[in-house]
Amino acid sequence: MAPPEQKALFLVSKHGTFSLGTKAVPAPKAGELLVKVETASLNPIDWKVQKYGGFIETYPAILGTGLSGTVEEVGEAVTSFSKGDKVVSIGSWTNDSNAFQQYALIAATFAAKLPPSTSFDEGATLPNGTVTAALALYGTPNPTAPGGIGLTAPWDGGRGKYAGKPILVFGGASSVGQYVIQFAKLSGFSPIITTASPSSEALLKSLGATHIVNRKLPPADIKSAISSFITSPLELIYDAISISDTQQVAYDLLAPGGTLVLTLPATVEVDESKDQRIFQVQGLVQVPSHRKVGTRLYVELPKLLASGDIKPNPVKVLPNGLEGIVEGLKELERGVSGVKLVAKPQETA
Numbered sequence: 351m352a353p354p355e356q357k358a359l360f361l362v363s364k365h366g367t368f369s370l371g372t373k374a375v376p377a378p379k380a381g382e383l384l385v386k387v388e389t390a391s392l393n394p395i396d397w398k399v400q401k402y403g404g405f406i407e408t409y410p411a412i413l414g415t416g417l418s419g420t421v422e423e424v425g426e427a428v429t430s431f432s433k434g435d436k437v438v439s440i441g442s443w444t445n446d447s448n449a450f451q452q453y454a455l456i457a458a459t460f461a462a463k464l465p466p467s468t469s470f471d472e473g474a475t476l477p478n479g480t481v482t483a484a485l486a487l488y489g490t491p492n493p494t495a496p497g498g499i500g501l502t503a504p505w506d507g508g509r510g511k512y513a514g515k516p517i518l519v520f521g522g523a524s525s526v527g528q529y530v531i532q533f534a535k536l537s538g539f540s541p542i543i544t545t546a547s548p549s550s551e552a553l554l555k556s557l558g559a560t561h562i563v564n565r566k567l568p569p570a571d572i573k574s575a576i577s578s579f580i581t582s583p584l585e586l587i588y589d590a591i592s593i594s595d596t597q598q599v600a601y602d603l604l605a606p607g608g609t610l611v612l613t614l615p616a617t618v619e620v621d622e623s624k625d626q627r628i629f630q631v632q633g634l635v636q637v638p639s640h641r642k643v644g645t646r647l648y649v650e651l652p653k654l655l656a657s658g659d660i661k662p663n664p665v666k667v668l669p670n671g672l673e674g675i676v677e678g679l680k681e682l683e684r685g686v687s688g689v690k691l692v693a694k695p696q697e698t699a
C-alpha cells in the first residue's frame with residue numbers, strides 16, 4: 351500500500367524558488383495508475399518554466415514530466431497493467447501527474463511497460479524525447495492543431511520505407527536528437543547527418559548517424575560539410591536545438607518543398623515561393639490531435655526497447671533525491687553534453 355503522504359518538490363510561485371514539501375498521495379481514478387516514482391528526468395522546459403513562467407497557471411506547482419517507476423495501484427477499467435509492473439510515462443502538467451514527487455497518477459494510455467533490459471534510470475529518459483521525435487515524424491499533418499509530417503511509422507509498415515532519402519538532425523547529442531536519429535534509422539533514412547560536439551561521435555554513430563559535423567564550426571563550414579555528404583535534395587531537417595543560428599543554417603540547406611521541424615518557435619524569415627513547411631513540434635501526447643499516435647507509440651515502445659531498436663539516452667544520476675533537482679536544473683540550463691539528468695525521488699532525505 352502506498353503511504354498517505356509523500357514528499358514533493360514544489361515551485362512555490364511564478365519565477366519563484368523550489369521548496370521540498372509534503373502532499374497527499376492521490377488515489378487512481380478510472381483509467382489511471384498510481385506509480386511509485388523511482389526516477390524522474392529533468393527537461394529544459396522545467397528550468398524554462400521557473401525562469402520565464404508559462405505552462406503553469408496554479409502555484410505551488412510540481413514540475414517534471416518524464417518518469418519511470420512501479421505501479422502501486424490500478425484504477426478501474428485498466429486491464430493492461432498490474433501492481434508491480436515497471437513502467438515509464440509522461441506527466442500532463444498537473445500536480446498529481448508530474449514527476450518531481452514520490453508518487454504520481456498517470457493515464458494508463460500513456461504508460462509503457464519497461465522490458466527487464468531497461469533500468470528505471472534509462473526508462474525515465476524516454477517519455478519526452480521519444481514523443482517529441484515520433485510525433486513530429488509520424489504525427490498526422492494538421493494545419494490548425496499540433497501535428498506532424500505524416501511519415502508512415504515503422505510500426506505501420508514504414509520500417510525502411512524512406513531508404514535513400516537524406517535527413518539532417520541539428521543537435522544529435524541532445525535528448526530529442528538522439529531519439530530522432532534512432533527513428534530516422536528505423537524509417538530507413540540515409541545518410542543520417544547530424545551536428546554535435548566531436549566527443550559525441552561514437553555515441554551518435556552507435557545510434558545510427560552516418561555523418562557527424564562539428565557543431566562548433568562557423569555556420570558556413572557547417573553548411574559546406576553537410577552539403578558534401580548529400581547527393582539528393584535535403585527535404586527533411588529536424589532542428590532539435592532551434593536557436594536562431596541552427597534554424598538559419600537549417601533553412602539555408604532546406605530544399606524547395608521540404609520540411610523543417612523545430613523544437614522552439616520559428617525565427618527564420620521564410621521565402622513563401624519555395625513551398626516549404628516549417629513547424630514547431632508539440633511534444634504533448636495528451637492533446638487530441640496527438641492522442642492516436644501517442645497511444646500507439648506507448649504500445650510500441652516496450653518492443654522497440656526489447657529489440658534494441660530504441661536505446662535510451664545515457665544518464666547522469668543526481669544526488670540527494672528530489673532536492674538534487676534544484677542544482678540539476680541549473681546544470682541543465684548551463685548545458686549538458688550527451689546525457690540526460692535524472693533524479694531518484696525515493697532517495698529524498
Ligand SMILES: NC(=O)c1ccc[n+]([C@@H]2O[C@H](COP(=O)([O-])OP(=O)(O)OC[C@H]3O[C@@H](n4cnc5c(N)ncnc54)[C@H](OP(=O)(O)O)[C@@H]3O)[C@@H](O)[C@H]2O)c1
Nearest residue numbers: 394482521523524525526546547565613631632633687688
Ligand atoms: N516543442 C517541444 O515540445 C519540445 C519538447 C522537448 C524539447 N524541446 C526543446 O528542444 C530543445 C532540446 O531539448 P533536449 O531535452 O533534447 O535538450 P538537451 O538534451 O538538454 O540538449 C543538450 C545538447 O544540446 C546540444 N547542443 C547545444 N547547442 C547546440 C548547437 N548549437 N548545435 C548542435 N547541438 C547543440 C549539446 O550538444 P553537444 O553535446 O554535441 O555539445 C548537448 O548535448 C530544448 O530547447 C527544449 O526546450 C521542445
